[in-house]
Structure formats: C-alpha cells, structure tokens
Amino acid sequence: MKTKKLHKDKVNIITLGCSKNMVDSEELSGQLKANEINVVHENEQADHNIVVVNTCGFIEQAKEESIHTILEQIELKRQGLLEKVYVTGCLSERYKKELAASIPEVDAFFGTMELPLILRQFEADYKVELLGERLLSTPQHYAYLKIAEGCNRTCAFCAIPLMRGKHISKPMEAIVKEAEMLVAKGVKEIMLIAQELTYYGLDIYKKRMLPELLRRLSDVKGLIWIRLHYAYPAKFPLDIIDVMKERENICNYLDMPLQHASDAMLSAMKRQITRREMDELIAAIREKLPGICLRTTLIAGFPGETEEDVEELKDFIRKHRFERIGIFPYSHEEGTSGYLLTDDLSAAEKEQRAQEIMEVQQDISYELNQQKIGKTFKTIIDRIEAGRYIGRTEFDSVEVDNEVIIQSTKALEPGEFVDVNITKAYDYDLEGIAVD
Numbered sequence: 001m002k003t004k005k006l007h008k009d010k011v012n013i014i015t016l017g018c019s020k021n022m023v024d025s026e027e028l029s030g031q032l033k034a035n036e037i038n039v040v041h042e043n044e045q046a047d048h049n050i051v052v053v054n055t056c057g058f059i060e061q062a063k064e065e066s067i068h069t070i071l072e073q074i075e076l077k078r079q080g081l082l083e084k085v086y087v088t089g090c091l092s093e094r095y096k097k098e099l100a101a102s103i104p105e106v107d108a109f110f111g112t113m114e115l116p117l118i119l120r121q122f123e124a125d126y127k128v129e130l131l132g133e134r135l136l137s138t139p140q141h142y143a144y145l146k147i148a149e150g151c152n153r154t155c156a157f158c159a160i161p162l163m164r165g166k167h168i169s170k171p172m173e174a175i176v177k178e179a180e181m182l183v184a185k186g187v188k189e190i191m192l193i194a195q196e197l198t199y200y201g202l203d204i205y206k207k208r209m210l211p212e213l214l215r216r217l218s219d220v221k222g223l224i225w226i227r228l229h230y231a232y233p234a235k236f237p238l239d240i241i242d243v244m245k246e247r248e249n250i251c252n253y254l255d256m257p258l259q260h261a262s263d264a265m266l267s268a269m270k271r272q273i274t275r276r277e278m279d280e281l282i283a284a285i286r287e288k289l290p291g292i293c294l295r296t297t298l299i300a301g302f303p304g305e306t307e308e309d310v311e312e313l314k315d316f317i318r319k320h321r322f323e324r325i326g327i328f329p330y331s332h333e334e335g336t337s338g339y340l341l342t343d344d345l346s347a348a349e350k351e352q353r354a355q356e357i358m359e360v361q362q363d364i365s366y367e368l369n370q371q372k373i374g375k376t377f378k379t380i381i382d383r384i385e386a387g388r389y390i391g392r393t394e395f396d397s398v399e400v401d402n403e404v405i406i407q408s409t410k411a412l413e414p415g416e417f418v419d420v421n422i423t424k425a426y427d428y429d430l431e432g433i434a435v436d
Contacts, residue, residue: 017056
C-alpha cells in the first residue's frame with residue numbers, strides 16, 4: 001500500500017554525455033510524468049527535492065565531469081536542499097560497486113538498462129504502453145531518435161560494449177511510431193542515433209535494414225529533415241546513399257567516425273578496415289552523392305602512434321577535405337583491449353597532436369565556407385540570441401557543427417525554415433540574410 005507524502009516530489013534530471021543518454025533521460029521523464037510525478041530537465045529554479053544524475057563513462061574527462069556533478073548534488077543534499085540523489089547511466093553501469101563504496105551518500109545507483117528499477121524508487125509503475133513516449137529536453141522542433149542499443153564491435157579504445165552491451169535493434173514499427181509521435185509534438189527534424197547505425201536490423205531481421213528504415217521514416221508526414229549519426233565505415237552499405245539521394249527529406253549529411261588513417265593505427269585500434277578501403281569508400285560516397293557533407297571523428301595519441309602516423313592522418317584529411325571533423329585525445333580505458341597496450345604519450349602530447357590536426361581542418365573548413373558566399377541554403381531557425389536568429393543548414397547537426405547567423409526583415413520563430421543567402425563566412429560559422 002502506497003503512503004502519501006506531505007509534499008509532492010519534484011524530480012530534476014541532469015544528463016551528461018551523448019545524445020543517447022539524453023534519449024534515456026527523456027524516456028525516464030516520460031515514465032515519471034505518466035505516473036503523475038513532477039519532472040524537469042536541468043532545472044534552474046532549484047525548487048526540486050530529488051535529483052537523478054544520468055552519467056557518462058566513455059572517457060576520462062567525461063568520468064571526471066560525472067563524479068564532479070554527483071559530488072555537487074551530494075553537497076546540496078548535505079545542506080538540506082535535496083532529499084534524494086540517484087545516479088544512473090554509463091558510469092554507474094561500469095563502476096556501480098566502486099561508486100557505492102566511495103560515495104555512500106547517493107541513495108541508489110542504477111545501470112543503463114534499469115529504468116523499471118529507477119521507477120520503483122518513486123513507487124511508480126513501468127508503463128509498457130508508453131513505448132516511444134518521451135518528455136523532450138531539446139527544443140520542440142528537433143529530437144534524437146535511438147534506433148538501436150549497444151554494439152558488437154570490438155574497437156580497442158572503446159568501452160561502450162562494457163556499458164551498453166551487445167547490439168539490439170529496435171523494431172522498425174516501433175521506430176516509425178515514435179517518429180510519428182515526435183512529429184505530432186512539433187518535431188521537424190530527427191537525428192537517428194545508435195552506437196552503430198549501419199548494423200541496424202542484422203540481429204532481428206538477419207540483414208542490414210537501415211535503407212528500408214530510412215524509406216519508412218521518410219514517408220512520415222511532417223518530417224522535414226532526417227539526419228544520420230554514427231555510421232561504421234567497415235562494410236558500409238552504399239544503398240544508404242542511394243536512399244539519401246532519392247528522398248528529399250533525408251539530409252545530405254553523414255556522420256561516420258573513422259578514428260584514424262594509418263594502417264598501423266587502424267589495425268591496432270581493431271577497426272576492421274584499411275586506409276585504402278576508406279579512400280575507396282569516401283570516393284564512392286562522394287561519387288554517388290556529390291555535395292554530401294561528411295563528418296568524421298578522430299583519435300589522437302593512441303598507444304604506439306608515431307609522428308609519421310600523425311602526418312599520414314593530416315594528409316588523409318587534406319585529401320578528402322571533410323566538411324566536419326571532431327577529434328579527441330586518446331583516453332586509456334580499463335576493460336578495453338587497448339588498455340593492455342602501453343599508454344606512452346603524455347596528456348599534453350596527445351592534446352598537441354589533436355590541436356595540430358584541427359589546425360589542418362580549420363583551414364579546410366574556412367575554404368569550404370568561403371565557397372558558400374553568395375549561395376542560398378534552406379535553414380532551420382534554432383534559437384534567438386541577443387536579438388539575432390541562429391540557425392543551421394542541412395549540412396550541420398546540433399551543437400557539434402556550424403551555425404548560421406541570420407538577419408531578417410520579418411520575425412522568425414524557432415523551428416521555422418527559411419532560405420538564407422550567405423554574405424560572410426568564417427572558420428566554422430556563416431552569416432546570411434533571410435530571403436523574403
């Protein structure tokens with residue numbers, strides 16, 4: 001029998017890490033709300049009495065941020081400003097016992113797949129019928145859509161399988177239904193996410209089904225942009241590009257982490273692909289879909305990386321002129337096969353190498369942006385900031401890519417699409433005027 005409290009709980013969810021964590025937090029919020037529990041994301045009003053910290057445990061910097069955030073909330077609890085602090089997510093999945101021993105003030109720790117157990121803390125029921133229902137933490141006009149969980153790859157640097165388990169595809173019907181629900185809420189752009197997009201369907205349909213899923217999603221009325229994140233390059237199914245070419249509402253944008261370019265590093269990282277194969281793949285993608293925006297992610301300072309490897313990576317970047325690049329200094333993660341190797345570079349050296357590589361990319365980005373001056377691009381308005389409109393083209397994803405600063409003679413609203421003529425270009429951002 002449930003007992004009534006003298007005051008009603010208000011739960012604040014703090015999300016750290018990637019967009020996949022954000023979706024998990026949104027699903028938790030949806031379940032709490034359905035159980036008539038007041039819930040907010042990143043509450044600035046400080047009028048909540050319970051906190052759930054959804055942690056990241058991917059690399060050392062993320063782990064430190066997660067620990068710092070937990071300790072901040074514990075201090076608020078000590079001061080009597082909070083009643084309960086719960087911790088979930090990847091860090092909790094990976095180090096639950098150690099965290100419970102070192103931070104006993106936390107009321108409970110949960111792993112990445114323990115949503116029903118979290119709900120029990122609130123005497124709330126897990127409502128299966130809410131599949132796909134979420135309380136969005138993003139602006140109303142865009143949302144992330146997770147199509148699978150976990151990963152079957154064995155990359156030497158990556159701890160994700162330790163925290164998220166093996167790849168599990170979400171049924172296609174459930175994904176399409178979720179997309180329809182998101183559009184009904186006002187979402188105009190969805191970003192498809194998974195640890196590995198191209199593996200989608202192999203487990204439940206026995207073949208790669210991302211192209212078919214894209215067609216089904218493309219048919220959802222009111223969905224204006226579909227964007228692809230985190231595609232693995234080895235055995236990349238090129239029919240994905242064919243679907244992107246035939247469907248107008250699939251952005252000409254592909255986020256495909258490559259991690260390195262020298263064969264020595266690709267082998268050491270267990271990437272299951274060679275430099276030559278990557279060259280051929282990129283050429284084939286650009287031939288099929290000229291004008292596509294390719295975003296990639298790289299790692300600097302993996303064990304055994306030489307100056308020659310770094311130079312080869314720079315040459316690779318100059319050759320392919322990626323529109324977008326992100327780079328991370330290598331983090332030596334226990335439990336990965338890379339952890340058995342000698343982490344022989346200092347943090348400063350890794351950072352220096354990452355900086356050198358980004359300087360190459362900065363020049364390329366500036367040159368590519370200069371070519372946009374005088375051209376007009378369909379642009380979505382993300383926000384209004386200091387009296388200016390800030391938006392993105394189809395070649396830019398949220399937070400990680402370029403933005404467009406827009407002048408307009410008429411009032412614009414977030415989520416609105418406008419044609420923008422580019423008048424100025426910088427290393428990573430553009431300026432333009434809305435075309436009436």
